[in-house]
Amino acid sequence: MNTREKVRVLVAKPGLDGHDRGAKVVARALRDAGFEVIYTGIRQTPEAIAEAAVQEDVDVVGLSILSGAHMALVPKVIRLLREKGMEDVLILVGGIIPDEDIPKLRALGVHGVFGPGTLTQDIVDFIWQALEERQTSATATE
Amino acid sequence: MRRHGASTTELITAAQGGDRRSLARLITLVENGGPTAERILQTLFPSTGRAHIVGVTGAPGTGKSTLVNAMAREYRNRGLTVGIIAIDPTSPFSGGALLGDRVRMRDLVGDEGVFIRSMATRGSLGGLARATDDVIQVLDAMGFDRILVETVGVGQAEVDIASSAHTVIVVEAPGLGDDIQAIKAGILEIADIFVVNKADREGAERTVMALQAMLGLGPRTVVHHGQTMRVEEPGGNTQGWTPPIIKTVATRGEGVPELVQAVEAHRAYLMETGELRQREEARVTHGLEQILREALVQRLVHRISPQALDQTVQRVLAREVDPYTAVEELLHLEEQGEPQAAR
Numbered sequence: 039m040n041t042r043e044k045v046r047v048l049v050a051k052p053g054l055d056g057h058d059r060g061a062k063v064v065a066r067a068l069r070d071a072g073f074e075v076i077y078t079g080i081r082q083t084p085e086a087i088a089e090a091a092v093q094e095d096v097d098v099v100g101l102s103i104l105s106g107a108h109m110a111l112v113p114k115v116i117r118l119l120r121e122k123g124m125e126d127v128l129i130l131v132g133g134i135i136p137d138e139d140i141p142k143l144r145a146l147g148v149h150g151v152f153g154p155g156t157l158t159q160d161i162v163d164f165i166w167q168a169l170e171e172r173q174t175s176a177t178a179t180e
Numbered sequence: 181m182r183r184h185g186a187s188t189t190e191l192i193t194a195a196q197g198g199d200r201r202s203l204a205r206l207i208t209l210v211e212n213g214g215p216t217a218e219r220i221l222q223t224l225f226p227s228t229g230r231a232h233i234v235g236v237t238g239a240p241g242t243g244k245s246t247l248v249n250a251m252a253r254e255y256r257n258r259g260l261t262v263g264i265i266a267i268d269p270t271s272p273f274s275g276g277a278l279l280g281d282r283v284r285m286r287d288l289v290g291d292e293g294v295f296i297r298s299m300a301t302r303g304s305l306g307g308l309a310r311a312t313d314d315v316i317q318v319l320d321a322m323g324f325d326r327i328l329v330e331t332v333g334v335g336q337a338e339v340d341i342a343s344s345a346h347t348v349i350v351v352e353a354p355g356l357g358d359d360i361q362a363i364k365a366g367i368l369e370i371a372d373i374f375v376v377n378k379a380d381r382e383g384a385e386r387t388v389m390a391l392q393a394m395l396g397l398g399p400r401t402v403v404h405h406g407q408t409m410r411v412e413e414p415g416g417n418t419q420g421w422t423p424p425i426i427k428t429v430a431t432r433g434e435g436v437p438e439l440v441q442a443v444e445a446h447r448a449y450l451m452e453t454g455e456l457r458q459r460e461e462a463r464v465t466h467g468l469e470q471i472l473r474e475a476l477v478q479r480l481v482h483r484i485s486p487q488a489l490d491q492t493v494q495r496v497l498a499r500e501v502d503p504y505t506a507v508e509e510l511l512h513l514e515e516q517g518e519p520q521a522a523r
């Protein structure tokens with residue numbers, strides 16, 4: 039692996055709620071963990087998020103959703119990402135997600151779900167571990 | 181961290197056919213440097229040289245991203261395609277970066293004629309990323325008509341952007357402290373166009389007047405950070421071109437058609453006077469020197485054995501030899517030992 043490569047993460051806020059404090063805290067924590075974080079701001083359409091993920095060639099897409107509309111928004115984002123050829127991107131969802139929705143999101147292709155109490159370090163660790171596993175399985179199948 | 185299934189040749193073909201995912205991947209590979217980046221740039225080189233490259237620089241928060249967004253829209257109205265590179269600093273502590281310029285460029289999403297890429301400086305100090313010129317080349321080769329480069333809003337961004345861009349826009353805004361002090365010494369030489377953005381705010385007229393005063397007179401002194409500095413060449417870096425001062429309200433698009441018109445006028449001026457060729461020559465020289473320097477360093481460092489280097493470090497530590505003599509000795513050693521072995 040080239041040591042100059044950086045992990046790129048898109049932090050996006052789909053939906054209509056206007057609070058992005060949490061998303062910004064996570065974005066800064068990820069920067070402080072050494073990631074290149076592309077922050078796109080509030081009220082993003084699924085189309086805008088998927089397109090930004092493509093243009094920025096990110097390894098990870100983090101969606102922050104507080105509005106309760108996650109079951110409507112997440113499938114749209116995932117479908118668009120796949121349509122645009124981003125099948126292998128790691129997808130994380132943060133925000134207020136009821137327990138019963140977590141398995142549903144997982145089934146849709148979300149890799150990690152993080153509730154309001156999550157420590158940012160846990161997100162960082164999760165990303166490193168997931169990318170590492172992916173790296174190993176990729177070399178194994180090559 | 182990447183699992184690039186497709187070969188670089190396949191990526192190039194797909195990107196040239198309009199596949200944005202492939203273009204994005206090419207940019208990543210080029211940004212990461214090394215032999216793969218070289219191979220891509222070698223392949224793309226014949227297709228480069230068409231785009232007009234516009235640098236947008238200025239202090240943090242003056243509205244550079246908002247302006248780039250509005251300019252891109254204006255170019256799209258004129259039927260031209262636009263590539264955008266937006267640069268933000270890498271944190272020296274973590275190596276990470278928070279790239280937030282896209283927040284102001286949301287109108288452009290979904291337009292196939294626009295491609296936006298955020299870049300971190302990755303340790304480079306000049307306000308551009310080390311690979312900025314290389315990524316410009318990629319967008320140029322993909323046929324984007326205009327490439328807008330937003331620099332980091334601090335440091336010596338202006339110096340670097342001047343050698344990368346054909347037209348440099350310096351953005352000022354009212355309310356950034358004392359008007360004269362806010363206009364950094366050194367920026368007059370490289371600005372082809374001045375923008376006073378946030379013209380809806382109080383004090384915009386004063387900023388315009390401060391700029392006019394600085395541009396209108398002969399060589400004079402400017403106080404900058406309490407130091408008296410001499411500004412060598414007021415009135416811009418070219419004899420025949422007087423940098424216009426354009427007022428804009430980027431958030432509402434006001435003044436932006438005029439700004440784009442000024443960029444196009446500057447472009448026409450560069451072509452008509454042959455100055456474009458001069459600038460290209462400077463750019464090629466700069467680029468070649470950089471590649472040469474890197475190649476030479478690679479080659480030499482490669483040939484000096486870690487043991488020899490370590491021994492030298494120990495001798496310098498013990499004050500047996502000074503660092504300058506030590507380097508001379510190392511280079512000498514390299515010349516004598518196995519000159520053809522490395523090839």
Ligand SMILES: Nc1nc2c(ncn2[C@@H]2O[C@H](COP(=O)(O)OP(=O)(O)OP(=O)(O)O)[C@@H](O)[C@H]2O)c(=O)[nH]1
Pocket residue numbers: 239240241242243244245246247281284332333377378379380381428429430431432
């Ligand atoms: N009133 C007013 N505000 C503006 C104008 N242009 C930009 N802004 C606001 O100024 C703030 C900074 O704008 P940006 O475009 O992010 O500025 P920037 O120079 O790119 O900032 P950095 O990339 O952080 O250096 C935002 O809140 C904009 O909405 C303008 O013409 N008038």
Ligand SMILES: [Mg+2]
Pocket residue numbers: 244245246280281330
């Ligand atoms: Mg900006």
